[in-house]
Amino acid sequence: MISIKNIHKKFGKLHVLKGIDAHIAEKEVVVIIGPSGSGKSTLLRCINYLEEPTEGEIIVDGIPLTSEANINKVREEVGMVFQRFNLFPHKSVLDNVKLAPMTVRKMPKAEAEKIALDLLEKVGLADKAHAYPEQLSGGQQQRVAIARALAMRPKVMLFDEPTSALDPEMVKEVLDVMKSLAHEGMTMAIVTHEMGFAREVGDRVLFMDEGRLVEEGTPDEIFSHAKEERTQSFLSKIL
Amino acid sequence: MNFDFDLIVRSFPLLLVGAGVTVQITAFSVSLGMLIGMFVGIARLSNTWIIKTLAAVYVDFIRGTPLLVQIFLIYFALPIIVGQRIDPFIAAITACSINSGAYVAEIFRGGIQSIDKGQMEAGRSLGMTWGQTMRHIILPQAFKRIIPPLGNEFIAMMKDSSLVSVIGFEELTRRGQLIIARTYGSFEIWLSVAFIYLIMTFTISRLVDYLERRYKIDDKH
Ligand SMILES: Nc1ncnc2c1ncn2[C@@H]1O[C@H](COP(=O)(O)OP(=O)(O)O)[C@@H](O)[C@H]1O
Ligand SMILES: [Mg+2]
Numbered sequence: 220m221i222s223i224k225n226i227h228k229k230f231g232k233l234h235v236l237k238g239i240d241a242h243i244a245e246k247e248v249v250v251i252i253g254p255s256g257s258g259k260s261t262l263l264r265c266i267n268y269l270e271e272p273t274e275g276e277i278i279v280d281g282i283p284l285t286s287e288a289n290i291n292k293v294r295e296e297v298g299m300v301f302q303r304f305n306l307f308p309h310k311s312v313l314d315n316v317k318l319a320p321m322t323v324r325k326m327p328k329a330e331a332e333k334i335a336l337d338l339l340e341k342v343g344l345a346d347k348a349h350a351y352p353e354q355l356s357g358g359q360q361q362r363v364a365i366a367r368a369l370a371m372r373p374k375v376m377l378f379d380e381p382t383s384a385l386d387p388e389m390v391k392e393v394l395d396v397m398k399s400l401a402h403e404g405m406t407m408a409i410v411t412h413e414m415g416f417a418r419e420v421g422d423r424v425l426f427m428d429e430g431r432l433v434e435e436g437t438p439d440e441i442f443s444h445a446k447e448e449r450t451q452s453f454l455s456k457i458l
Numbered sequence: 459m460n461f462d463f464d465l466i467v468r469s470f471p472l473l474l475v476g477a478g479v480t481v482q483i484t485a486f487s488v489s490l491g492m493l494i495g496m497f498v499g500i501a502r503l504s505n506t507w508i509i510k511t512l513a514a515v516y517v518d519f520i521r522g523t524p525l526l527v528q529i530f531l532i533y534f535a536l537p538i539i540v541g542q543r544i545d546p547f548i549a550a551i552t553a554c555s556i557n558s559g560a561y562v563a564e565i566f567r568g569g570i571q572s573i574d575k576g577q578m579e580a581g582r583s584l585g586m587t588w589g590q591t592m593r594h595i596i597l598p599q600a601f602k603r604i605i606p607p608l609g610n611e612f613i614a615m616m617k618d619s620s621l622v623s624v625i626g627f628e629e630l631t632r633r634g635q636l637i638i639a640r641t642y643g644s645f646e647i648w649l650s651v652a653f654i655y656l657i658m659t660f661t662i663s664r665l666v667d668y669l670e671r672r673y674k675i676d677d678k679h
Contacts, residue, residue: 269579295585305580309599318594319584364580371584 220375220406221266222243226275228261228430234274235261237430243375244329246404248261250417250438253427254453262427263377266408267297280374298368302380304360306352306367312339313348316367323371331370338366342396358389362396369400376400378409414458418442426450465643466650473647476633477654483547483629487554489561490607492593493614494555495562500592502567513563526621529553533625550622550629558615565607569600583618602673609666613659620655630654 221243228236230394235258242409251259264270268290270368277284279293307315316335320326326334339345342362344355352360361381368376378397382390394416401407401420411417417424417438426434426449434447442458445451493617501513520528533549544552581591623632634651638644 267583269583291585291587294583297583299580301576301580303576305574305576307577307580307595307599309602319586322590322594323585368584452600 220247220280221408222276223262223266223277224278224320226265226272226277228258228265228270229273230315232387235430237414238264238275239427239430239432241425241432241435243406243408245406247422248401248405248407248409248420249423249425250421251408251410251425251427252412252417252441252453253433257427258430259427260379263299263408263410266375266377267294267299268298295371296374297377298371298373298375299377300361300364300368300379300381302383304352304357304364304384306360306364308352311349311351312344312355312363315352319367320370320426334370336436339363339371341369342366343392347378357385358390358392361385361389361393365393365396365400375406375408378407378411380410380412382411395401405426412457414442414454426453428453462643462646465641465646469637469641469643469650472637473630473633473650473654477632478660479627480616480619480631481631481658483550483554483619483622483627484612486551488615489493489559489613490551490555491558491562491611494559495595496566498559498563499566499570502563503570511622517560520557521564525553525557525618526624528557529621529625532556537629546622546625546627549625550619550627552617554615554622554647557618558611561611561614562608565604565611566600567605568607571598572603573599595607605670605673606666609663609669612666613662616659617655617661 221241223239223241226236226239227234239262241249242301251262261270265272266279268277268284274445280296282289282293284290284293307318310318313332313335316338317328317331320331320334323327336345336348339348342361342365344359344366347355347359347363352363355363365381381397383391385393390413394413397407397409397416398420409417409421419438421438423435424438426441426445426447428449434441434445434450441450442454445454498513498516501509502517504510504513529549532553533544533546537543538561577595577599578591581595582588595670604666619629620631623635624631626632628636630651634647638647641647
């Protein structure tokens with residue numbers, strides 16, 4: 220579904236990604252872990268071209284990311300959920316969710332609204348359709364953000380530390396929504412520090428450090444039998 | 459000194475006509491200026507070098523030269539190029555709009571830049587184009603924030619519009635001059651003129667306060 224070939228990313232002199240090769244299969248849930256500043260967000264943002272790789276190739280669902288047209292095409296197929304939600308504060312919850320289907324897919328309003336309401340139902344927020352983002356808790360906002368991304372019917376979902384900005388008691392409600400997505404067979408790439416979740420839901424775990432992919436494997440291979448010393452030392456600090 | 463209150467009463471209707479013209483020219487200029495300013499403000503944030511540079515040159519030129527000189531350029535210099543006299547009203551509005559546009563452009567640019575970068579990224583990540591995100595996400599939020607500086611620009615323009623009196627355009631200041639030429643009531647008339655400007659600018663600033671409050675409440679729902 221996604222193939223990442225020899226991706227390099229530099230911000231000026233700062234060499235953030237130093238040749239990443241990875242592959243995400245259809246319906247696979249890949250969890251990316253690693254210390255802060257190791258380039259996890261940058262990698263995720265390269266997949267939908269919020270950052271342009273300095274070098275390398277990314278192919279999403281058979282579409283190579285080269286022309287502007289392709290980039291927009293891919294973005295329609297790849298949903299992204301941000302650490303800080305990034306809901307549109309001037310729009311109601313319902314309008315947040317239905318905006319992209321209407322403007323990008325040119326979907327009629329009634330249809331977009333129906334899809335939006337179904338998705339809000341799914342994330343447990345049907346009763347908040349007419350509320351505004353600032354009236355919601357962090358966990359609720361993040362669930363709206365997930366519904367908003369799903370409204371485009373993406374083939375892949377990217378999550379960049381979706382629970383890091385949340386109060387502890389709200390983490391579970393967001394992880395539960397992600398879990399149910401995984402069970403429905405959504406292809407997902409998730410950057411997270413929730414190791415319990417990674418173990419339970421992840422098909423594969425990638426460990427990144429200093430812009431490189433250090434080690435990858437099943438959750439069990441990584442969490443219980445890590446081969447690389449850097450992986451072990453990182454895990455010993457957080458587990 | 460002899461204070462001729464009766465002169466004020468007699469001149470007031472004529473001054474009010476002038477004030478009406480001042481309001482007109484200000485409203486026209488700021489409206490056109492907003493339109494120009496919105497596009498130029500966005501252009502200044504463009505990734506295309508030529509668009510960005512042209513916008514910057516325009517803003518720098520206007521902000522770096524006096525409005526009075528800009529009025530002269532349009533009223534006296536431009537006719538030499540186009541080979542035709544320009545109507546004072548057209549010249550006044552053109553000069554003031556072009557002037558206002560540059561200041562409004564900076565206001566828009568600041569407003570757009572004050573919106574969290576995550577908003578553009580969220581829009582783009584949903585597949586919306588840059589333009590669609592600008593229109594549906596960024597500009598509506600930016601607009602609320604720039605109401606106060608836009609209000610200030612409106613007030614500044616209203617006061618600066620007195621400069622078009624130099625090309626004989628009969629707005630409030632010019633009316634005052636003409637009445638004084640006839641009556642020699644310098645003190646009474648300038649006082650009245652100042653008073654009328656004050657009432658107008660005060661009214662606008664109240665109006666802007668009201669709009670700002672209403673949008674703030676709107677925000678909360
Ligand atoms: N837009 C940017 N400009 C400059 N440096 C950046 C930018 N984005 C990220 N970086 C730098 O790249 C490195 C990796 O960042 P990031 O991908 O966010 O790491 P992680 O998500 O793993 O914490 C950091 O050193 C960060 O400061
Ligand atoms: Mg990050």
